[in-house]
Amino acid sequence: MLELIRANPFIAQQDLAISLGLSRSAVAGHIAGLIRERKLLGRAYVLPDRRPVTCIGAANLDRKLRSLAGIALHTSNPASQSESFGGVARNIAENLARLGTPVALLTATGKDSSGAALLAHAEQLGIDLGGTLQLPDVASGTYTAVLDQDGEMVVALADMALYDRLDPAFLDSRQAQLAASALVVADLNLPLDTVDALVAQARRSELPLVLVAVSEPKMARLPDDLTGVRLLILNRGELAARVGRELASETELDAAVAEVRAQGVRDLVVTRGAEGVLYTRGGAGEDQIVCLYAHSAEVVDVTGAGDAFAAAVCWSLMQDADDLGLACRRGLKLSALTLGVAETVHPRLGPDSLLDVAGEPATPLNTNTQD
Structure with a gap:
């Protein structure tokens, strides 16, 4: 029975009964016993090892800005930009x-393109x-990291109120x-x-x-x-x-x-x-x-x-x-x-x-x- 369930965790009890040559009530009894023994974890017959x-x-949209040279504060710095999921x-x-x-x-x-x-x-x-949870009234979370030319983080800004x-x-x-x-x-x-x-x-x-x-x-x-x-x-x-x-x-x-x-x-x-x-x-x-x-x-x-x-x-x-x-x-x-x-x-x-x-x-x- 466990092998049949492993192959198809959503298999119906009637199909198990037909495959095993048992009555449906007998299959139900065996399944109840397997659940009590923690060999199954309930519908859809979740197996412990899975x-x-x-x-x-x-779950954010990550933006990384990496300086192309040493970072100078309070002014513009040339940088490269990338986006990824974070x-x-x-x-x-x-x-x-x-x-x-x-x-x-x-x-x-959020219910937006980023989400x-x-x-x-x-x-x-x-x-x-x-x-x-998909929310129509907020933007998806974002995380923006500023990295120096060696890839070390200088500062990060996170919008995660959602x-x-x-x-x-x-x-x-x-x-x-x-x-x-x-x-x-x-x-x-x-x-x-x-x-x-x-x-x-x-x-x-x-x-x-x-x-x-x-x-x-x-x-x-x-x-x-x-x-x-x-x-x-x-x-x-x-x-x-x-x-x-x-x-x-x-x-x-x-x-x-x-x-x-x-x-x-x-x-x-x-x-x-x-x-x-x-x-x-x-x-x-x-x-x-x-x-x-x-x-x-x-x-x-x-x-x-x-x-x-x-x-x-x-x-x-x-x-x-x-x-x-x-x-x-x-x-x-x-x-x-x-x-x-x-x-x-x-x-x-x-x-x-x-x-x-x-x-x-x-x-x-x-x-x-x-x-």
């Missing part, structure tokens, strides 16, 4: 889709957009989709009330939840109680914003990690650009922190590298749920690959791109070690 990752948050949740969803993972995207767009292009591109990648419409009521209307997810990934473009509701749901249902920070100001959208969150991914500045103080030394950084873990999150990953990442290991309160160095990379464009890291971490946790070290190694590899291309998501990414990254043992030394 449950999607659901990404919730921003937004943290959307970027993560595209990376996951290219890695071969079933993925759904819950976001909001139509965003949705069409996602559909071409096989991303499920059934839960997306994501405030992804409120708890929106979340309630998508409960069935969330419940069928293998993993939920949310960015902090969502309103505080929505993030709080997601965390509460993860706490109640033990649904794996990954939160991805987007900027220091939007750390205010992170709830006080993080109990139930599987993983929080943020950079050093965002961690400093969370604890409300500068983190000038490694000792202060370690103390901040311990403070946030005490707020209930199971694990943290702190990205540090060219210096690599820190990740926690062990149960809450053990405060074991491991350092991984970044891969060397020729930087073409930094945009999207952090989202690629987060996507690879989530992809890896789907394969090896408890190996955060391996997940971070895979994240660093994909981040380095993304730095080397002009596109926000690496265009040649595929299901086998990260399989050659192996886990390596690491022994913590006191509270911080390098691996």
Whole structure:
């Protein structure tokens, strides 16, 4: 029966009965048993190994302006311009889709040409957009980054007010989709009330939840109680914003990690650009922190590298749920690959791109070690 359902998740019970030589009532009884055993997850007979990752948050039109020389402030600078699809949740969803993972995207767009292009591109990648909110009275989100001649970001401007419409009521209307997810990934473009509701749901249902920070100001959208969150991914500045103080030394950084873990999150990953990442290991309160160095990379464009890291971490946790070290190694590899291309998501990414990254043992030394 499972093989027939795997081949056609929408197969009718009567067709199953005919194929198996059983009565329809017998088929219904077998299906009910499979659902109780979690071998099926309900109509349309969702199989556990094909449950999607659901990404919730921003999907923008990204504009990049790259200076052709050193940037002079308060005057005109010659530059080249490009446009692409972006937004943290959307970027993560595209990376996951290219890695071969079933993925759904819950976001909001305007009913404009930018929104139509965003949705069409996602559909071409096989991303499920059934839960997306299309709004007739607002423009789709935009993110404009100004890069220097070396591809490093100077400043970015974001018009993302429409994501405030992804409120708890929106979340309630998508409960069935969330419940069928293998993993939920949310960015902090969502309103505080929505993030709080997601965390509460993860706490109640033990649904794996990954939160991805987007900027220091939007750390205010992170709830006080993080109990139930599987993983929080943020950079050093965002961690400093969370604890409300500068983190000038490694000792202060370690103390901040311990403070946030005490707020209930199971694990943290702190990205540090060219210096690599820190990740926690062990149960809450053990405060074991491991350092991984970044891969060397020729930087073409930094945009999207952090989202690629987060996507690879989530992809890896789907394969090896408890190996955060391996997940971070895979994240660093994909981040380095993304730095080397002009596109926000690496265009040649595929299901086998990260399989050659192996886990390596690491022994913590006191509270911080390098691996």
